[in-house]
Amino acid sequence: MQQLVPDEAHDRIDINPIGFSDPLRWLWRGLRDMASQPLISLFYGVCFWLMALILLAVFKSNPEYTLSAVSGCLLIGPFLAMGLYDVSMHMERGEPPSMGSSLTCWESHIRSMSMLIMVMVVMELLWGRASLVVFAVFFNSAGMPTTATVLEAVFNPQNWEFVAAYICVGGFFAGLVFASMMVSIPMILDRDTDAITACITSLRVFVDHTAVSVFWGLLITVLVVLAMLPSAAGLLVVGPWLGFASWHAYRAAVRVTAAGAS
Template sequence: MTDSPAPVSASAPAAPLVLTPLGWRDPFRWLARGLRDVAAAPGIALFYGGCFWLMALVLGWVFRASPEYTMSLVSGCLLVGPFLAMGLYETSRRRELGLPPQLGESITCWDSHMGSMGMLVLVLVVLELLWGRASLVVFAVFFNTGMPSTTGVVQAIFSPGNWQFIVVYLLVGGVFAALVFSSTVVSIPMILDRDTDALTAGIASVRVVLENPGVMLLWGALITALVVLSLWWTWGAGLLVVGPVLGHASWHAYRAAVAAPRAAEPAVSAPPQDGA
C-alpha cells in the first residue's frame, strides 16, 4: 500500500521592497490624482482642510502674540499632522480598492498602527526640537544683543543687509527640512498600507529620495510653493484645498515610488513518496 503524506506548505518570506524609478512628470500626475480624490470626496477633504487651516491660524496667532511659544506649538502640530495625513491616505486607499470613502474610517485608520506612528512622530518631534535649538544658535551668533522681537525677526529675515544671517539660517533650516522630508515622504502611507514598523518605513522613504533625488527635490519644491501660496491667500484659507490635495497626492507618490508586493506564491506540496 502506498502512503502519501499531506501537502506541506512552504512559509512565504516577507515580500522584498521594490522601488520604482520616477520621472519628472510624475509629481504633476500625483497632484492631478490628488485633485480627483478631493473631487470624489469633497466632504472629507473639507474636514481635513479645515483642520489644517485651523492649525495655521493658531500658529500664526501665537507667533504674533507670544513668539517664544511658537516652537512648542510647532511640536504639537507635528504630533497631530501625521495622523491627519493618514486619514487622507486612507481615503485614497479606499478609492483604489473600490470602497466608498468614509470620514469615520479615515479618522480611526491609525488606531491599528499606533506603535509605528508613535515612534515616527517621536522622531519628528526630536528633529523639530533640534531644528529649533539650531535656529536659536544662529540667532545668538548674529544677534549678540539678544533675541529680536517678532517684528525684529521678520525684519531680519527680509533685510538684504543681513544676507549672511539669511544664508546660514536657510542652510540650517534646509538641512533639517530635508531630513524631515526624506524620512516621511513615503513612510506614513507605507505604515498604513503594509503595517510596517517605523524604522523600515523611514529607511524606505530615505531610499526613495536617494534613488530619485531630482524628482524628489521637485516634489518638495512643489509642496513648499503650494503651501506658501495657500498661506499667503486670505489668512491661509488656501489650505482648505491645498492641504487635502497634497495629502492625497502624497499617497499617489508612495504608490508610484514603491511597487506593490507581488501576490503570494501558491502552496508548495512535497512530492509523493513510494512505500512498500
C-alpha cells in the same frame, strides 16, 4: 528598479522608477480624489487651516514659542495625513471611503505611528536647537526676538549672514524631515510596516530619485506658501489636495510584494 529586503519582514520592497512628469500626475490624481470626496476634504482642510491660524497667532504674539507650536502640529499632522491616505486607499481598492474610517485608521498602527512621530519630534527639537544657535551667533538684537525684530532682520540687507545661515540650517532639517516622511506614513497604513523600515524606504526613494523628489518637495512648498496668503485660507483646498497626492506618490514610488507572492 532597486530591491530592498528588510531583515525583520519578509515582504519584498521595490523602489520603482519615477520621472519629472510623475509629480504632476500625483497632483492630478489627488485633485480627482478631493473632488470625489468634498465633505471629507473640507473637514481636513478646515483642520489644516486652524493649525496654520494657531501658528500664525503664536508667531505674531510670542515668536519664541513658535517652535513649540510647530511641535504640537507635528503630533497632530501625521494623523490627519493618514486619514487622507485612508480615503485614497479605499477608493483605489474600489471600496467606499468614510469619515469614520479616516478618523480611526491610525488605531491599528499606533505603535509604528508613535515611533515615527517620536523621530519627527526629535528632529524638530534638533532643528529648534540649531535655530537658537543661529539666532545667538548671527541675530543682532538684545533680548528675545519679537515679530518685528525677526521680520526686520529678514528684510535688512545688512543681516544677510543671519538669513543665509538660517536658510541653510532650516533647509537641511526640512530636507531631512521630507526625505524621511515622503512615503513612510502611507506605507505604514498600507502594509502595517514598522516605522524604521518605512523611514529607510522613504530615504531610499529620496536617494535613488533625488532630483524628482526635490522637484516634488518644491511643488509642495510652492503650493503651501501660496495657500498661506492671505490668512492661510488656501489650506482649505491645498491641505487635503497634497494629502491625497502624497498617497499616489507613495503608490508610484514603492511596490511591496508579500512574502510567498510571485
